[in-house]
Amino acid sequence: MKIDVLTLFPGMFLGPLDESIIKRARESGRLDLKIHNLREYAHDRHRTVDDRPFGGGPGMLLKPEPIFEAVEDLGREMTRVILLSPSGRTFNHAIASELAQFEHLLLVSGHYEGFDERVRDQLADDELSIGDYVLTNGALPVMVVVDAVTRLLPGVLGDDESANEESFSHGLLEYPQYTRPADFRGMKVPEVLLSGNHAEIARWRGEQARLRTQERRPDLL
Numbered sequence: 001m002k003i004d005v006l007t008l009f010p011g012m013f014l015g016p017l018d019e020s021i022i023k024r025a026r027e028s029g030r031l032d033l034k035i036h037n038l039r040e041y042a043h044d045r046h047r048t049v050d051d052r053p054f055g056g057g058p059g060m061l062l063k064p065e066p067i068f069e070a071v072e073d074l075g076r077e078m079t080r081v082i083l084l085s086p087s088g089r090t091f092n093h094a095i096a097s098e099l100a101q102f103e104h105l106l107l108v109s110g111h112y113e114g115f116d117e118r119v120r121d122q123l124a125d126d127e128l129s130i131g132d133y134v135l136t137n138g139a140l141p142v143m144v145v146v147d148a149v150t151r152l153l154p155g156v157l158g159d160d161e162s163a164n165e166e167s168f169s170h171g172l173l174e175y176p177q178y179t180r181p182a183d184f185r186g187m188k189v190p191e192v193l194l195s196g197n198h199a200e201i202a203r204w205r206g207e208q209a210r211l212r213t214q215e216r217r218p219d220l221l
């Protein structure tokens with residue numbers, strides 16, 4: 001998968017996407033990730049990307065020209081252009097799986113008060129929020145989306161099964177898990193997990209996942 005990111009803060013991306021699983025996905029070519037500075041698409045002396053909103057009001061808005069030019073430069077016919085914005089649909093596992101099917105994502109990160117509405121109307125195929133709160137810019141939301149989508153790409157996780165058994169993958173939260181020692185300071189691992197009876201273990205895990213979901217996230221059921 002190819003992901004292009006448009007941002008005013010390319011420096012924020014140094015580090016988080018250069019470690020561990022995402023690093024390996026990039027090195028193996030499963031993820032081709034490029035970060036682009038929006039200012040490269042502004043042509044005046046000061047590389048201006050923002051201006052005051054018509055009608056007044058606080059703050060500045062991202063101007064349409066640099067974003068249109070960048071999307072025209074980086075986009076292809078099958079590109080999915082996605083704005084990060086608190087007004088978008090709330091990002092979740094189902095949306096991550098949906099995005100993992102596309103060949104090319106172009107993620108557009110905002111700043112200041114956000115985007116001129118014509119960017120929404122004319123350029124965006126989708127608009128995503130990572131939750132009901134407001135961050136200073138879209139770099140962290142972009143990283144959240146890149147991480148969640150990349151780990152669903154074939155071959156990215158060492159054991160492909162591990163993405164299938166996790167929270168949300170079947171509409172439930174994950175069941176409780178334990179590792180050695182079986183008895184830690186008197187806190188014992190449930191007997192069934194030590195039994196070697198795989199059918200019983202699967203039944204217990206299913207039941208625990210349902211109980212935990214009922215208790216913590218009944219909205220998922």
Ligand SMILES: C[S@@+](CC[C@H](N)C(=O)[O-])C[C@H]1O[C@@H](n2cnc3c(N)ncnc32)[C@H](O)[C@@H]1O
Nearest residue numbers: 084085110111113114129130134135137138141
């Ligand atoms: C300060 S916010 C703009 C908020 C905007 N004025 C509003 O009220 O919705 C600046 C940028 O940060 C990003 N951003 C902030 N919170 C976000 C969230 N919860 N999800 C996705 N992007 C977010 C967006 O790209 C947004 O354009």
